Amino acid sequence: MAKHLDRILLEHGSGGLLSNELVAETFIPLLKNRWLAELGDGAVFEIGGTRLCFSTDTFVVHPRFFPGGDIGSLAVHGTVNDLAMCGGTPLYLSAGFVLEEGFPLEELERIVRSMAEAAQRAGVVVATGDTKVVPRGAADGLFINTSGIGIIRCAGTLSPRSIRAGDAVLVSGPIGDHGAAILCVREDVGLTSEIRSDSAPLNGLVERVLAEGPEIHCMRDVTRGGLGTILAELAGQSGLRVTIREKDIPVREAVRGLCEILGFDPLFLANEGCLALFCPGKDAGAVLAAMRSHELGREAAVIGSVSADTRGRLIMETLIGSLREVDLPTGELVPRIC
């Protein structure tokens, strides 16, 4: 589809179809190696007999401050969560800043303070950093890259390739909160008191689930593109049919209302403190209980299951009982949400 394109579109950053094409047609063929080809939230490798995970994310969220967080805490949570999705315990982060000439020092301090607090809460250390300044107009205020290293202590391999027919699909909480919070501020719809970003570090929740013992096949941070995109990707990568039940997917009333007003589907709105998880169906109850025992998983739910199929696809059983295939979204849904 993108074959005729010769320029980057906003949609290349959406997490949807064009994002995937950019990775599949440019980055993977040129940088070819088995880690990138895994398409995971991070790379997993062994150094000195220890399994490590390594991940990177750049944050360009606009506005920089929003209900429930800011670009600083988001930059810490984003990479912490990517490492947690690899089954890793996040240990060290790096922070790379691009600052626009004229950026207020007071605002930079607020953002760095927020990073420090988020890092402390997540139990990680921002151990190395870099700052670049570009002339006025060459960047919109500030961008932050965080990369991170974690140690993997669990035995199994969390991967889309580990997903099996018979697996249950769970989410750790209501979907769309982060995207809705950003939309509220941008559109000035006056619902900001009710809708807050769910931006939070998921490593504690993941450790609770892994400590519980059941085998986990795959986890994925529900970020850009929202639950619909993440599950459609995983279905595609696993080659199996993932069926989800709309009635079981937790969505806050305020988020649902906002989506109705603005014409968005919560299925494609981002979270920044919510994960989707695949485990054997027989273990779904135990995993759900472990999630719910953690403050960030109180509203966790089993939302679907995996079955054999001739090709990987995501099917949603709608509220009225019909089945519809959920495709990777095209078009930029909400730009610069992270």
Add this chain to the structure above:
Amino acid sequence: MAKHLDRILLEHGSGGLLSNELVAETFIPLLKNRWLAELGDGAVFEIGGTRLCFSTDTFVVHPRFFPGGDIGSLAVHGTVNDLAMCGGTPLYLSAGFVLEEGFPLEELERIVRSMAEAAQRAGVVVATGDTKVVPRGAADGLFINTSGIGIIRCAGTLSPRSIRAGDAVLVSGPIGDHGAAILCVREDVGLTSEIRSDSAPLNGLVERVLAEGPEIHCMRDVTRGGLGTILAELAGQSGLRVTIREKDIPVREAVRGLCEILGFDPLFLANEGCLALFCPGKDAGAVLAAMRSHELGREAAVIGSVSADTRGRLIMETLIGSLREVDLPTGELVPRIC
């Protein structure tokens, strides 16, 4: 000095005095931890009994293509070199892209191909990545963050605190080539055929030196701010007097000529494939020989020595034999050189 400032200046990104103040007054106090406080090219820590190094750098160089390299190869070399300066063997890199809407896909491919070639030459794998797209005008084309992980096999601790009176100071090659190449393109002075960036991966050279056996006290990549800034910083951190002899510092004729035309001092022009090294004076000959045996160290030189002082400072013995103290530069010398 910066106490009265309330906004980011270009100079905060120069690698000079204001850069150091930003780190010392904002990042270190807020993110407080012993790794950042080390002020090294990367953080060194142990995971699972293995010593690792971790570093990050964002690249905003303008123009993106210059004689001797481009933003892609530079982004790989920059982080490879930071890891090498920690005494590490670079293994894995991450790549985080910020793309401006409308950026030509063909140019992105050239840059990613250049990264791939540089990574292969340096023996590292770009194992994980991220892409963000911002609207037209919100970034100047493309910025690349690379972070990297290396393994440290040498026994000692390379650190400004390891520098001792009696140490010799060496550089691995002529200074200022990268900054001069960027200046040539920007100022269109018509010397581009003679001056090329020295952008290159220094890990092979470092391994050659470490394999040679002599004890190395400290190494530093000569980048932003040039040799003068790097040595003034190290003198300050060590609390010792570093004396360098202007006549022994290698500078290419073309670079010297360009500096005369444009009014720059090569001492403050960046390299991207040159290192400064401190080792016991008795080992200087062996280290020099090891450097010169490597293709990137053919023009290495012993340029000075370290002695006791009541405070850390950099002194230069000028061509006419006088001594002058070299301070951290103020003002933005050449913006966006990396």
